[in-house]
Amino acid sequence: MAAIELEGLTKEYGEVVANDDVSFTVERGEIFGYLGPNGAGKTTTIRLLLGFISPTAGGGRILGRDITDERELIEAKRRIGYLPDDPQFDESATGREVLEVHAGIKGDERSDELLELFDPPLDRPIREYSHGNVRKLGLVTTFMHDPELVILDEPTSGLDPLMKQRFADFVRAERDRGLTLFFSSHILGEVRRLCDRVGIIRAGNLVTVEPIDALLHRSGKVVRVVTADSVPRSTFEDGLEGVHDLEVGGGDALDDAAVDAADSSPGGYREHTFTFTGAVDDLLAAVGEYDLVDLTIEEAPLESVFLRFYGGDEGV
Numbered sequence: 335m336a337a338i339e340l341e342g343l344t345k346e347y348g349e350v351v352a353n354d355d356v357s358f359t360v361e362r363g364e365i366f367g368y369l370g371p372n373g374a375g376k377t378t379t380i381r382l383l384l385g386f387i388s389p390t391a392g393g394g395r396i397l398g399r400d401i402t403d404e405r406e407l408i409e410a411k412r413r414i415g416y417l418p419d420d421p422q423f424d425e426s427a428t429g430r431e432v433l434e435v436h437a438g439i440k441g442d443e444r445s446d447e448l449l450e451l452f453d454p455p456l457d458r459p460i461r462e463y464s465h466g467n468v469r470k471l472g473l474v475t476t477f478m479h480d481p482e483l484v485i486l487d488e489p490t491s492g493l494d495p496l497m498k499q500r501f502a503d504f505v506r507a508e509r510d511r512g513l514t515l516f517f518s519s520h521i522l523g524e525v526r527r528l529c530d531r532v533g534i535i536r537a538g539n540l541v542t543v544e545p546i547d548a549l550l551h552r553s554g555k556v557v558r559v560v561t562a563d564s565v566p567r568s569t570f571e572d573g574l575e576g577v578h579d580l581e582v583g584g585g586d587a588l589d590d591a592a593v594d595a596a597d598s599s600p601g602g603y604r605e606h607t608f609t610f611t612g613a614v615d616d617l618l619a620a621v622g623e624y625d626l627v628d629l630t631i632e633e634a635p636l637e638s639v640f641l642r643f644y645g646g647d648e649g650v
């Protein structure tokens with residue numbers, strides 16, 4: 335039995351179709367990233383999954399229970415951990431008191447271990463908590479009853495780099511002991527670090543579900559090459575496989591007309607930026623022929639992943 339199965343899930347808010355015929359399956363023991371820009375419909379799917387809102391059409395099952403059946407869902411929820419994008423705790427309670435309330439409702443199998451990892455200031459009232467501390471306390475309440483399935487909405491928002499790393503190591507170890515994790519994000523880098531498979535939602539429509547490696551391979555890298563001497567544009571444009579959207583700078587050209595004119599000149603440019611889907615060895619061989627000042631290779635931003643593979647900019 336899969337952890338999550340959605341079939342034709344649709345949610346309309348008046349004119350807005352927040353989820354449009356969304357179908358996918360999350361298998362047990364995988365980390366599934368749900369990626370999309372702001373307003374794409376990620377939170378809507380999560381709220382439908384947990385029965386906070388009802389679908390306009392379609393449905394699904396979570397841990398084998400019907401998401402539109404309140405009684406079935408109550409049973410499943412004992413085995414689920416959920417962290418919303420904006421966790422709301424009693425402002426006047428201390429962190430410790432919040433944990434006691436949660437322990438009373440759903441049990442506490444492992445808060446000591448979680449507190450060592452995430453370490454929110456337990457004796458301070460929630461009203462004095464920073465955004466990051468609320469998130470850390472939220473991670474403890476999400477995992478403390480040792481759930482089978484965890485659903486996280488933008489889990490690392492507000493966490494510093496050290497905590498992000500700690501969180502990443504923690505969820506991978508949890509996955510290895512059998513936990514299923516479904517999380518939403520609009521940050522490709524975060525999805526890349528964490529997940530096995532990714533579903534991409536855009537303007538309410540699921541545009542792809544695939545292994546993260548396949549997505550990253552297709553989306554390429556953004557490469558910037560700076561050389562001490564000018565390099566002809568054709569070096570990268572024609573001489574290297576997998577170069578797209580080449581931009582040049584640092585040459586003699588001052589405006590677009592001059593850029594066109596200079597394209598065929600042997601003078602060339604000192605700075606080349608492009609999206610690269612080819613082999614890194616070929617790139618290094620190409621740049622190795624020149625006096626290199628700087629070389630950066632970065633992940634393609636989410637926007638360019640959408641633009642490159644799904645066309646247009648609607649919803650991005």
Ligand SMILES: Nc1ncnc2c1ncn2[C@@H]1O[C@H](COP(=O)(O)OP(=O)(O)OP(=O)(O)O)[C@@H](O)[C@H]1O
Binds near residue numbers: 347
């Ligand atoms: N209660 C609501 N009433 C009306 N429209 C809504 C409601 N909730 C969400 N929407 C709309 O549905 C669409 C999807 O919103 P949703 O919050 O699911 O997106 P999201 O991908 O989670 O975005 P973000 O990354 O910004 O949190 C948006 O156009 C949003 O304005």
